[in-house]
Amino acid sequence: MQPADEMFVCVQREWNGWQTAEVLLKDLQNIHWFQPDHAPRPMVHGYVSCSCITAGTLPHNCDHTQGPHTLLVCVLKSHSAPSVYAEIARRADQISINT
Numbered sequence: 001m002q003p004a005d006e007m008f009v010c011v012q013r014e015w016n017g018w019q020t021a022e023v024l025l026k027d028l029q030n031i032h033w034f035q036p037d038h039a040p041r042p043m044v045h046g047y048v049s050c051s052c053i054t055a056g057t058l059p060h061n062c063d064h065t066q067g068p069h070t071l072l073v074c075v076l077k078s079h080s081a082p083s084v085y086a087e088i089a090r091r092a093d094q095i096s097i098n099t
Contacts, residue, residue: 004087010080011048011073013058015039020079021056023048028073031091036074044075044085044092 005026012020015036028046035042050058051068058071077085 004084007081007084007087008054009075009084009088011046011058011075012079013071013073015043015074015076017074019057021053021058021073023052023054023073025084025087027052028075028088030095031088032095033092044077044088046073046075046088047071048073 005024007025008022009025009028010020011023011028012018016039027048029048031044031046033042034045047070049068049070058073075085075088080088
């Protein structure tokens with residue numbers, strides 16, 4: 001079995017966006033719960049460098065400014081393997097408890 005940090009996570013910039021990308025869990029930083037405008041509930045979010053995207057694309061402007069950029073991303077339960085989402089939610093819960 002893979003260590004949790006080596007698992008791939010599907011992320012997107014907006015909770016209701018259509019563009020997704022894959023990153024390694026170890027590259028997802030500051031995992032936390034956040035409820036964006038018009039979202040039905042809080043969702044897991046984190047930050048990832050655009051240079052850590054292993055597949056897919058996330059909208060941001062690397063053409064006009066120097067990268068890499070740190071992007072706020074959303075992790076949807078419906079786009080994640082149950083074991084991966086459980087680990088991400090556990091990490092987000094730890095941040096909530098410690099703040």
